[in-house]
Amino acid sequence: MKILIVDDSKAMQHIVKRGLEKLGYDDLEIVLASSGMEALELAKQWKPKLILSDWHMPEMTGIELMAELSKAMLDIDIGFVTTESSEERIKEAKDAGALFVVSKPFDVETLHNAVLPVLQSKGIKNPDLDIEGPESSETPADEELTLPKSDSLQKALKLLTVKEIEVSTTDIDDPKNSWLPCVIGLFGFDNQKNIKVVVVFDILAAMILGTSEESMSKTLMDAAINEKVIPKNVIANCERALHMISLVINREVNSKELTMISMSTLTTNVDKLAVLVGRKGVTRIDYGVSNEDYDNGRIIILCP
Incomplete structure (x- = not known):
């Protein structure tokens, strides 16, 4: 599963990346972006399934990034990892279509609890399962x-x-x-x-x-x-x-x-x-x- 992390702080990019890697899934592909503009271009070309975005960034905020993704008709889930923690801001993000808001500073368990429902809804644990299964030969x-x-x-x-x-x-x-x-x-x-x-x-x-x-x-x-x-x-x-x-x-x-x-x-x-x-x-x-x-x-x- 492709995940794009967007934050103007390199340090925070790697903190979030390490948190995702601790989930233990082998089939996560993680790419980092330092601005909303860069993330938008990557989203159009790379087509991630999930974006974890900061809120406040130069040139384009996380909310503005969501709006641009919607305009481009890109079917990409997005969640926020941000310093914002007020109920008003969290409601604003979710009303705009965000799946979750993780407030900084956060622990790994909080990040995992936010991300796991998305991973499981995308079928991350069954990448090559034919649910109907192949036809079985008769058992002697x-x-x-x-x-x-x-x-x-x-x-x-x-x-x-x-x-x-x-x-x-x-x-x-x-x-x-x-x-x-x-x-x-x-x-x-x-x-x-x-x-x-x-x-x-x-x-x-x-x-x-x-x-x-x-x-x-x-x-x-x-x-x-x-x-x-x-x-x-x-x-x-x-x-x-x-x-x-x-x-x-x-x-x-x-x-x-x-x-x-x-x-x-x-x-x-x-x-x-x-x-x-x-x-x-x-x-x-x-x-x-x-x-x-x-x-x-x-x-x-x-x-x-």
């Missing part, structure tokens, strides 16, 4: 996959969680917007691209399973759920949970190893999820997962 009878029972799944996932969890099978349901964003793991045999197993964590399941190894208060978890954002550290821990599920399934397979092809987040398009989990002829089990703080999290495991 002696390698037929057996989806795990709820008690086996619970025992395995308990090894990753600090709080006690309960896992039980639940009725299959059509995907809902309330499940988003969700974490999706695609698995195949021996690193082959044919998809054999799909695992989906809705946002509640992701938060229940993904906060196992990181300290995260319930207040922060509630905020993330309400804002429909899965923090990066939670996504990282969800990868461990996906790996644990593959190990449970692998117990039933003798000759081949089930390995993860890709992990992604799906944030906005519930129809894509419906296509993924609603295909005819698939074997699918839905599980409910809960702990003392949350219930009704959903895990979906299916074999295409």
Whole structure:
């Protein structure tokens, strides 16, 4: 994802750049600009997905830059990193179309909380995922996959969680917007691209399973759920949970190893999820997962 940082202070450019780099995403392309005029030219030529702009700059302010981007009909998201902090100024920026305002001085967590929803809405975690997946060849009878029972799944996932969890099978349901964003793991045999197993964590399941190894208060978890954002550290821990599920399934397979092809987040398009989990002829089990703080999290495991 292309990000343009605009600030007339070189030092601040690099502070913001380092903050973005600490997000840990490998596929961020970051370019720096020292004025609104320079940023406008770069935006026309380079076409970034997101601009982080200072407010007060010589020649062209950040608000004026937004207006020029709009005139040029450039579909680019913009947020401010600025000394402005008054409610009046923040309202002015958002009324003009800014997604967020981060007030200087700021800490890395504040910057991350502002930027992460944009990254996830742009699908930054699934750059090469074909959500429908390739057609799977038939699995030989002696390698037929057996989806795990709820008690086996619970025992395995308990090894990753600090709080006690309960896992039980639940009725299959059509995907809902309330499940988003969700974490999706695609698995195949021996690193082959044919998809054999799909695992989906809705946002509640992701938060229940993904906060196992990181300290995260319930207040922060509630905020993330309400804002429909899965923090990066939670996504990282969800990868461990996906790996644990593959190990449970692998117990039933003798000759081949089930390995993860890709992990992604799906944030906005519930129809894509419906296509993924609603295909005819698939074997699918839905599980409910809960702990003392949350219930009704959903895990979906299916074999295409």
